[in-house]
Amino acid sequence: MILWWIGDLLLLVVVLPVVVYLLKGVLDAARSIVPSVRRIAAAAQAGSKDLDAVPLLLTTQAHVKTTVEVVANYGGSLDVIIDDAS
Amino acid sequence: MPAPGVVLIAAVLLIVLALVYYLVSTILALRQVTAGLDEAISGVVEIIEKSAPVAEVVQDINANLDAGVGLLEGLLVKKAGLADSMGLIEGLYPGAAAEGLRNFPDSGAITPPRISEVYTKGTLTLARLGREAPIAAASPNGPVLRNVEGGSLDARSLYPEVRQTRPEKLSRSPVIGTDAPVQYEPSEQRGGTTPDEAELREKGQWAETAAEGIVPAELGGSDAPPELLAEDPQLGSSALGETTGSEEPATERGIDPNAGDEADATTDGGPEPPEEGAEPDLKDAAATSRQVDADDRS
Numbered sequence: 001m002i003l004w005w006i007g008d009l010l011l012l013v014v015v016l017p018v019v020v021y022l023l024k025g026v027l028d029a030a031r032s033i034v035p036s037v038r039r040i041a042a043a044a045q046a047g048s049k050d051l052d053a054v055p056l057l058l059t060t061q062a063h064v065k066t067t068v069e070v071v072a073n074y075g076g077s078l079d080v081i082i083d084d085a086s
Numbered sequence: 087m088p089a090p091g092v093v094l095i096a097a098v099l100l101i102v103l104a105l106v107y108y109l110v111s112t113i114l115a116l117r118q119v120t121a122g123l124d125e126a127i128s129g130v131v132e133i134i135e136k137s138a139p140v141a142e143v144v145q146d147i148n149a150n151l152d153a154g155v156g157l158l159e160g161l162l163v164k165k166a167g168l169a170d171s172m173g174l175i176e177g178l179y180p181g182a183a184a185e186g187l188r189n190f191p192d193s194g195a196i197t198p199p200r201i202s203e204v205y206t207k208g209t210l211t212l213a214r215l216g217r218e219a220p221i222a223a224a225s226p227n228g229p230v231l232r233n234v235e236g237g238s239l240d241a242r243s244l245y246p247e248v249r250q251t252r253p254e255k256l257s258r259s260p261v262i263g264t265d266a267p268v269q270y271e272p273s274e275q276r277g278g279t280t281p282d283e284a285e286l287r288e289k290g291q292w293a294e295t296a297a298e299g300i301v302p303a304e305l306g307g308s309d310a311p312p313e314l315l316a317e318d319p320q321l322g323s324s325a326l327g328e329t330t331g332s333e334e335p336a337t338e339r340g341i342d343p344n345a346g347d348e349a350d351a352t353t354d355g356g357p358e359p360p361e362e363g364a365e366p367d368l369k370d371a372a373a374t375s376r377q378v379d380a381d382d383r384s
């Protein structure tokens with residue numbers, strides 16, 4: 001009978017608090033991840049929105065190409081109208 | 087059931103309840119994490135998709151810009167020489183010559199001449215043309231074309247152009263008239279007399295045109311030999327007229343010489359006027375003087 005009581009006491013005083021402590025730790029860790037994940041998602045969406053201007057690079061590419069062509073023509077004309085240094 | 091058995095069952099039940107509460111709470115938290123990660127992953131996928139062509143486009147832009155830089159560097163060195171090029175770059179962008187030209191590794195070691203103090207025609211021309219180019223709009227001093235002091239006005243004064251020196255008096259245009267350094271003697275006469283100096287002084291400047299004469303015969307004037315004239319001159323003597331070459335009056339009676347130097351063909355020439363009181367006839371209309379002239383004489 002005494003062993004029964006000792007077993008009950010251990011169950012209530014040791015096992016139950018340990019189980020509760022461990023489960024609470026897991027729950028706290030899981031809950032702490034949630035705000036971090038939400039911040040990551042918000043940052044990813046903001047980063048994606050910042051890249052909306054990427055298609056403008058195609059316009060920049062075309063302008064640069066046109067500008068270099070104009071510069072090439074300009075340089076070609078200068079090459080004709082200006083004497084060489086040597 | 088003994089009392090220890092009841093307590094044991096209660097303890098186990100408490101443990102199970104604790105497990106259920108915390109595990110369910112953990113499951114809910116992990117589901118929120120999963121939802122957040124899904125949202126984050128979709129954002130990251132968008133980033134990857136949007137940034138995928140960036141590398142290719144930027145590489146193409148850089149290749150074009152490199153070609154432009156190489157072209158301009160090559161042209162500058164070809165036209166101005168490497169040393170003057172570095173001086174020109176240093177003059178336009180102070181400190182830039184130390185970095186050197188990309189396609190000329192030795193250019194960084196050159197001590198750039200002070201182009202801003204010693205100009206040569208070639209470098210000045212290149213500087214002026216370069217400053218007007220759109221690529222110079224990125225100058226740290228701003229667009230040069232809107233800067234009068236930095237523009238090409240000062241450069242113009244270095245060229246041997248008389249007007250650039252803003253002289254007070256320029257040489258005059260060719261002079262015509264009696265004071266002209268080159269005089270052409272008139273070789274033909276198209277009516278009237280060629281005015282001499284006295285007549286020119288009396289009649290004034292308008293008569294100088296006749297003194298200059300018309301086109302000399304040796305230069306193909308209308309009285310030039312037939313071989314110098316065109317096959318079909320537009321105007322001949324019948325159109326231009328000519329003098330009689332004699333002092334004979336052109337009319338039958340001529341001008342009344344009794345009037346002397348004051349003779350006037352309108353009052354002192356023509357037929358005799360009819361007698362006073364005679365019946366007027368139409369044929370005598372030309373012989374009468376105007377009432378105004380009659381009043382003037384009286």
